[in-house]
Amino acid sequence: xxxxxxxxxxxxxxxxxxxxxxxxxxxxxxxxxxxxxxxxxxxxxxxxxxxxxxxxxxxxxxxxxxxxxxxxxxxxxxxxxxxxxxxxxxxxxxx
Amino acid sequence: xxxxxxxxxxxxxxxxxxxxxxxxxxxxxxxxxxxxxxxxxxxxxxxxxxxxxxxxxxxxxxxxxxxxxxxxxxxxxxxxxxxxxxxxxxxxxxxxxxxxxxxxxxxxxxxxxxxxxxxxxxxxxxxxxxxxxxxxxxxxxxxxxxxxxxxxxxxxxxxxxxxxxxxxxxxxxxxxxxxxxxxxxxxxxxxxxxxxxxxxxxxxxxxxxxxxxxxxxxxxxxxxxxxxxxxxxxxxxxxxxxxxxxxxxxxxxxxxxxxxxxxxxxxxxxxxxxxxxxxxxxxxxxxxxxxxxxxxxxxxxxxxxxxxxxxxxxxxxxxxxxxxxxxxxxxxxxxxxxxxxxxxxxxxxxxxxxxxxxxxxxxxxxxxxxxxxxxxxxxxxxxxxxxxxxxxxxxxxxxxxxxxxxxxxxxxxxxxxxxxxxxxxxxxxxxxxxxxxxxxxxxxxxxxxxxxxxxxxxxxxxxxxxxxxxxxxxxxxxxxxxxxxxxxxxx
Numbered sequence: 001x002x003x004x005x006x007x008x009x010x011x012x013x014x015x016x017x018x019x020x021x022x023x024x025x026x027x028x029x030x031x032x033x034x035x036x037x038x039x040x041x042x043x044x045x046x047x048x049x050x051x052x053x054x055x056x057x058x059x060x061x062x063x064x065x066x067x068x069x070x071x072x073x074x075x076x077x078x079x080x081x082x083x084x085x086x087x088x089x090x091x092x093x094x095x
Numbered sequence: 096x097x098x099x100x101x102x103x104x105x106x107x108x109x110x111x112x113x114x115x116x117x118x119x120x121x122x123x124x125x126x127x128x129x130x131x132x133x134x135x136x137x138x139x140x141x142x143x144x145x146x147x148x149x150x151x152x153x154x155x156x157x158x159x160x161x162x163x164x165x166x167x168x169x170x171x172x173x174x175x176x177x178x179x180x181x182x183x184x185x186x187x188x189x190x191x192x193x194x195x196x197x198x199x200x201x202x203x204x205x206x207x208x209x210x211x212x213x214x215x216x217x218x219x220x221x222x223x224x225x226x227x228x229x230x231x232x233x234x235x236x237x238x239x240x241x242x243x244x245x246x247x248x249x250x251x252x253x254x255x256x257x258x259x260x261x262x263x264x265x266x267x268x269x270x271x272x273x274x275x276x277x278x279x280x281x282x283x284x285x286x287x288x289x290x291x292x293x294x295x296x297x298x299x300x301x302x303x304x305x306x307x308x309x310x311x312x313x314x315x316x317x318x319x320x321x322x323x324x325x326x327x328x329x330x331x332x333x334x335x336x337x338x339x340x341x342x343x344x345x346x347x348x349x350x351x352x353x354x355x356x357x358x359x360x361x362x363x364x365x366x367x368x369x370x371x372x373x374x375x376x377x378x379x380x381x382x383x384x385x386x387x388x389x390x391x392x393x394x395x396x397x398x399x400x401x402x403x404x405x406x407x408x409x410x411x412x413x414x415x416x417x418x419x420x421x422x423x424x425x426x427x428x429x430x431x432x433x434x435x436x437x438x439x440x441x442x443x444x445x446x447x448x449x450x451x452x453x454x455x456x457x458x459x460x461x462x463x464x465x466x467x468x469x470x471x472x473x474x475x476x477x478x479x480x481x482x483x484x485x486x487x488x489x490x491x492x493x494x495x496x497x498x499x500x501x502x503x504x505x506x507x508x509x510x511x512x513x514x515x516x517x518x519x520x521x522x523x524x525x526x527x528x529x530x531x532x533x534x535x536x537x538x539x540x541x542x543x544x545x546x547x548x549x550x551x552x553x554x555x556x557x558x559x560x561x562x563x564x565x566x567x568x569x570x571x572x573x574x575x576x577x578x579x580x581x582x583x584x585x586x
Binding site: 003007008011012014015016017018019027030031033034037038040041043044046049050051052053054055056060061063075076078079080081082088089090091092093 | 192193194196295296309335338339341342401403404407408410411418422425426427428429430431432434435436437438439440441442443444446447450455456458459460462463466473475476477478479480481482483485517518532533534559
């Protein structure tokens with residue numbers, strides 16, 4: 001398989017990254033090399049093998065569904081690039 | 096002349112408790128050599144005021160007989176750990192100006208043990224790299240200089256390169272690192288120090304900026320195996336704020352250091368001997384085998400057939416998790432924001448300016464392998480191969496107690512070398528990634544010098560939560576190797 005510039009452009013859009021034409025070209029070339037190398041996994045027979053998502057082997061712990069933290073908006077907002085009272089701000093989304 | 100800087104962590108601890116040196120005196124010494132070694136670029140932020148304040152509190156406790164286990168020990172923190180009130184960057188521009196209002200669990204544990212923070216260490220951006228050349232704050236230098244390449248500074252390895260260089264240069268007594276695919280062990284090997292990646296779940300991930308959540312694990316970089324045992328004891332422990340943190344007692348790792356390897360079965364996986372690998376790496380492994388055999392261990396030739404698939408598997412799983420973890424950097428809640436015409440425009444501008452080339456590359460790989468139509472072929476497939484890799488470890492540990500392998504396929508290379516070839520850079524982690532995928536603990540111990548007179552480490556890999564045996568064998572190897580060489584640079 002081969003990633004063309006169009007595919008890279010689409011993936012970049014999904015990831016909210018912007019690449020200019022020259023970067024698209026270079027990135028497509030690099031990613032193709034990497035995926036060609038990754039394709040050695042085709043040699044492995046994984047039929048009847050379960051996917052492994054976690055190595056811990058234990059199930060996630062549970063706790064009571066109650067508030068254990070919070071109520072300090074100033075701390076939460078202290079790193080906001082821009083804020084309006086107790087809110088983060090974004091460019092206008094709805095006209 | 097012997098200097099206070101010659102004391103390793105264990106010796107400094109005893110000197111402090113015996114009041115032969117004060118915490119403030121020790122801290123001032125470190126702060127002074129840090130400022131005269133700026134060119135190594137080990138630290139992104141130094142915190143002298145905080146350090147002296149913490150040291151004076153340590154002195155107070157020591158003097159009143161309430162000393163904590165690490166009181167007065169000056170350490171460096173990889174800049175991936177959030178530190179309350181102290182700039183935290185992850186080596187990235189996208190976290191521009193980020194000052195956490197909370198403390199990571201690992202650093203909190205260290206401060207509760209009395210340790211003193213010297214500053215925050217440089218690192219590959221978001222811990223993605225094997226040379227510490229991807230940091231927004233510039234490359235880190237290794238204090239070692241090659242016989243062969245006198246003029247060009249060498250990389251310290253990565254991603255915990257600033258931490259490793261700081262410890263090797265004597266700009267910190269010890270440091271924290273994180274290891275996702277080798278980021279503690281490979282820089283440990285390149286810098287001639289000890290690097291320990293604990294079992295996945297041994298140290299809490301809470302407050303540590305995420306790269307690949309199923310792999311990330313914090314651990315220490317230290318001058319000796321004993322120091323690693325001391326640091327790990329302070330860093331580890333169950334944390335309800337990390338659901339994958341292991342609910343287990345933290346053993347007294349130091350008491351495991353008996354140096355006795357008699358009767359142990361030590362496996363050497365034949366798949367770790369690669370065609371085209373420098374012969375000095377193979378020779379180093381032979382040296383290690385001989386030492387452990389002489390000490391009474393039984394060396395067992397073992398096979399782990401899926402080893403060669405670990406690296407390509409890692410380069411699907413880690414970028415997939417990273418692309419998801421790094422989606423949070425959107426210019427809204429913290430860090431860099433580049434204004435745009437609309438919301439998407441702002442996201443794209445912010446992320447395009449804020450992330451460096453390697454991080455973008457991995458986000459793109461991750462987004463692609465998780466995207467509709469490719470998920471099964473790549474991500475699910477990689478998770479299945481990961482099962483087989485873990486199975487290799489499960490099976491081999493029915494037969495042996497620990498494994499012995501090289502840590503890295505080469506010694507430290509020059510800054511800039513390998514930067515234009517991602518796959519070549521990724522191959523640095525060929526021996527460290529399998530243990531990461533399996534979640535098992537592993538340590539790198541300096542054992543010898545390459546022909547360029549640069550340090551080389553060997554790796555001991557153990558069973559899940561058997562850091563004690565990993566440390567015991569590592570300590571025995573360290574004792575027999577007697578690695579005493581010191582770098583030309585640093586304090």
